[in-house]
Amino acid sequence: MKPPPFDYYAPETLDEALALMAQHGYGAKALAGGQSLVPTMNFRLAAPSVLVDLNRILDLSYIRTASDGGLLIGAMTRHAQAEKSPKVADTYPLLHATMPNIGHPQIRNRGTLGGSIAHADPAAELPALLRAVQGRIKAQSARGSRWIDADDFFTGFFTTALAEDELITEIHLPPLPAGSGWAMQEVARRHGDFALVGVFAVLKLDASGRCEHVRISMFGVGDGPMLAETAMGVLRGEKLDDDAIATAAEAAAQKDVDPPSDVHATAAFRRHLVNVLVKRTLTQALARAAGQEVTA
Amino acid sequence: MSQRIPITVRVNGVTYQREVEPRLLLSDFIRHELNLTGTHVGCEHGVCGACTILFDGQPVRSCLLFAVQADGHDILTVEGLAPDPDHLHPIQEAFHEAHALQCGFCTPGFLMTLKPFLEENPEPTDEEIREAISGNLCRCTGYDHIVDAVRIAAEKMQK
Ligand SMILES: Cc1cc2nc3c(=O)[nH]c(=O)nc-3n(C[C@H](O)[C@H](O)[C@H](O)COP(=O)(O)OP(=O)(O)OC[C@H]3O[C@@H](n4cnc5c(N)ncnc54)[C@H](O)[C@@H]3O)c2cc1C
Ligand code: FES
Ligand code: FES
Numbered sequence: 001m002k003p004p005p006f007d008y009y010a011p012e013t014l015d016e017a018l019a020l021m022a023q024h025g026y027g028a029k030a031l032a033g034g035q036s037l038v039p040t041m042n043f044r045l046a047a048p049s050v051l052v053d054l055n056r057i058l059d060l061s062y063i064r065t066a067s068d069g070g071l072l073i074g075a076m077t078r079h080a081q082a083e084k085s086p087k088v089a090d091t092y093p094l095l096h097a098t099m100p101n102i103g104h105p106q107i108r109n110r111g112t113l114g115g116s117i118a119h120a121d122p123a124a125e126l127p128a129l130l131r132a133v134q135g136r137i138k139a140q141s142a143r144g145s146r147w148i149d150a151d152d153f154f155t156g157f158f159t160t161a162l163a164e165d166e167l168i169t170e171i172h173l174p175p176l177p178a179g180s181g182w183a184m185q186e187v188a189r190r191h192g193d194f195a196l197v198g199v200f201a202v203l204k205l206d207a208s209g210r211c212e213h214v215r216i217s218m219f220g221v222g223d224g225p226m227l228a229e230t231a232m233g234v235l236r237g238e239k240l241d242d243d244a245i246a247t248a249a250e251a252a253a254q255k256d257v258d259p260p261s262d263v264h265a266t267a268a269f270r271r272h273l274v275n276v277l278v279k280r281t282l283t284q285a286l287a288r289a290a291g292q293e294v295t296a
Numbered sequence: 297m298s299q300r301i302p303i304t305v306r307v308n309g310v311t312y313q314r315e316v317e318p319r320l321l322l323s324d325f326i327r328h329e330l331n332l333t334g335t336h337v338g339c340e341h342g343v344c345g346a347c348t349i350l351f352d353g354q355p356v357r358s359c360l361l362f363a364v365q366a367d368g369h370d371i372l373t374v375e376g377l378a379p380d381p382d383h384l385h386p387i388q389e390a391f392h393e394a395h396a397l398q399c400g401f402c403t404p405g406f407l408m409t410l411k412p413f414l415e416e417n418p419e420p421t422d423e424e425i426r427e428a429i430s431g432n433l434c435r436c437t438g439y440d441h442i443v444d445a446v447r448i449a450a451e452k453m454q455k
Binding site for chain 2: 005035078110
């Protein structure tokens with residue numbers, strides 16, 4: 001179980017990396033933390049002919065405050081950096097709460113935010129987080145750069161809107177709406193394993209206590225991160241009492257997902273988890289929106 | 297023909313210069329090129345933790361890095377843990393005392409994970425200990441003795 005041969009480049013600037021991606025096209029792959037790519041190469045599920053190692057491009061690693069008050073995060077920022085960042089803890093508690101769920105400490109020391117989003121594992125946390133907060137992904141190539149909305153970025157099973165020659169260079173997490181509440185919950189067999197099912201919820205009430213804004217995104221239940229569209233429709237404009245939350249959770253489980261059965265869990269169990277986790281996240285998000293302390 | 301790339305790596309304080317094929321895993325480089333066989337290889341997909349080493353002081357999976365990526369970096373393997381040939385590191389002593397290993401296959405990975413953890417968290421709670429070792433699998437001990445050993449090691453390292 002060893003990777004097949006490939007040519008290796010370790011550019012020190014983004015421009016060089018983009019030129020290499022343009023030159024080598026389809027056979028070239030970016031190497032970020034390697035925590036998803038190298039296992040697939042070791043098992044020969046992937047056999048890129050060229051690896052463009054991004055680890056020497058030091059200026060792709062940063063966490064900055066965006067002009068809208070959200071965060072701009074460089075693609076090569078390691079999971080552990082985001083996990084331990086005081087700026088993330090202060091300005092983006094949802095991201096702060098999410099990070100420890102990604103793999104184990106050793107994985108987080110290497111794995112990157114850009115890599116996780118480019119890889120688009122349907123059971124990964126960050127793609128679903130991006131959809132919950134309506135984040136954006138900056139794609140760059142030798143041809144230029146563009147921002148892609150998270151809602152348009154994840155196009156299918158391990159598939160994204162990135163072109164062959166494009167790299168993710170930055171991620172934008174807009175601030176959550178003022179006065180909103182958030183929650184993140186997942187169920188995994190063992191802590192640090194990929195989740196069987198996970199749910200993010202962000203919501204905001206208007207002055208009369210009705211739901212003005214709601215986003216519910218789910219992972220582990222489909223080809224990629226998914227929105228619970230029916231459940232969101234059930235909640236919009238309503239008072240969020242226990243009945244409304246229960247109805248939304250039931251709608252999410254029955255209408256919004258068609259989960260897989262595999263060795264880890266049956267489809268029926270995943271539906272059950274969607275129901276429970278949507279209920280829990282909505283309840284927690286509501287409590288946070290009301291300014292209450294919530295312990296995970 | 298595939299490339300061969302010259303690299304310079306410091307491992308346990310010794311500088312090595314070698315030429316490697318890009319696809320050579322760092323775990324295989326350490327074991328086969330440097331003959332440091334204390335770093336174990338269990339799964340080669342990042343799950344078991346047996347291959348954990350310190351890369352610039354941080355615990356990482358050596359099976360998920362290529363040796364070329366280690367060029368210019370500093371590595372510590374289990375062979376570099378003890379202060380000298382006659383003494384064990386306090387974490388090693390604690391594993392010995394608490395019966396925290398049986399077959400020992402997983403042990404180097406646990407030790408390398410725990411060194412920076414205990415340096416950063418001198419008084420960990422049991423919950424923190426279990427989180428710290430969540431990325432290391434052991435098929436023998438059932439983990440309780442490992443958690444005991446970490447508590448003992450924490451005390452030893454305070455002295
Ligand atoms: C044991 C284990 C447990 C894990 N558990 C979890 C978990 O619970 N949740 C979770 O989300 N993840 C988990 N992971 C995956 C981990 O988070 C990875 O780090 C992440 O998915 C990929 O990031 P990377 O930086 O390692 O990317 P790599 O493995 O280097 O790359 C992954 C893919 O993305 C491409 N890519 C990387 N960076 C870029 C870029 N900037 N632009 C364009 N393409 C790029 C690569 O070409 C490759 O196709 C786990 C991994 C392991 C080994
Ligand atoms: S051999 Fe590297 S994690 Fe198992
Ligand atoms: S002691 Fe045998 S695997 Fe841990």
